[in-house]
Structures are given as structure tokens and as C-alpha cells.
Amino acid sequence: MNTICNNCKSNKIVTGVRITDLGEVNVKNDLSLEIYKNPDALFFKGTTRYKLKAKVCCSCGTVETYIDNPEELWRTYQNNKNS
Numbered sequence: 001m002n003t004i005c006n007n008c009k010s011n012k013i014v015t016g017v018r019i020t021d022l023g024e025v026n027v028k029n030d031l032s033l034e035i036y037k038n039p040d041a042l043f044f045k046g047t048t049r050y051k052l053k054a055k056v057c058c059s060c061g062t063v064e065t066y067i068d069n070p071e072e073l074w075r076t077y078q079n080n081k082n083s
């Protein structure tokens with residue numbers, strides 16, 4: 001992963017930062033992307049989730065988000081289109 005800030009070109013970059021939200025009874029939840037495995041199914045569409053992670057520039061404060069397994073998301077998306 002690119003460890004230079006796209007905004008200010010600093011190399012003071014922290015990656016892999018969790019992005020959380022507090023759910024019921026203050027349980028921490030990772031924010032995530034979610035797509036259906038079988039969007040055309042009447043029931044049991046099934047979902048695949050991808051935890052959002054952050055890359056933070058500690059010079060200017062710019063935050064970028066990413067997922068660890070983009071290839072898997074792409075394969076699921078392609079399978080959905082072709083089914």
C-alpha cells in the first residue's frame with residue numbers, strides 16, 4: 001500500500017486503523033461494506049461483508065478508507081452479474 005499522503009505528500013502514515021461505531025449496549029462494530037451473494041434469490045440472498053479500514057495521514061489529517069480483500073469483492077460482483 002502507498003504510504004505517502006496523496007494530499008500533502010507526507011510519509012507520516014498510519015494504516016490498518018479500525019473504523020468503529022457503537023451499537024446496542026455499546027458494542028463496538030466495525031464499519032463495513034456489504035454486498036449480496038445472491039441478489040436475485042427470493043430468500044437467503046446472503047451477504048458478504050468487508051471491514052472498512054483507514055489510512056490516516058498524521059501530518060494533515062487526511063483519512064482514506066480501503067478494504068483488505070478487494071479481489072474477493074470483485075469476484076462476488078462478477079458472479080452476481082453473470083448469474
Ligand SMILES: [Zn+2]
Nearest residue numbers: 005008057060
Ligand atoms: Zn497528508
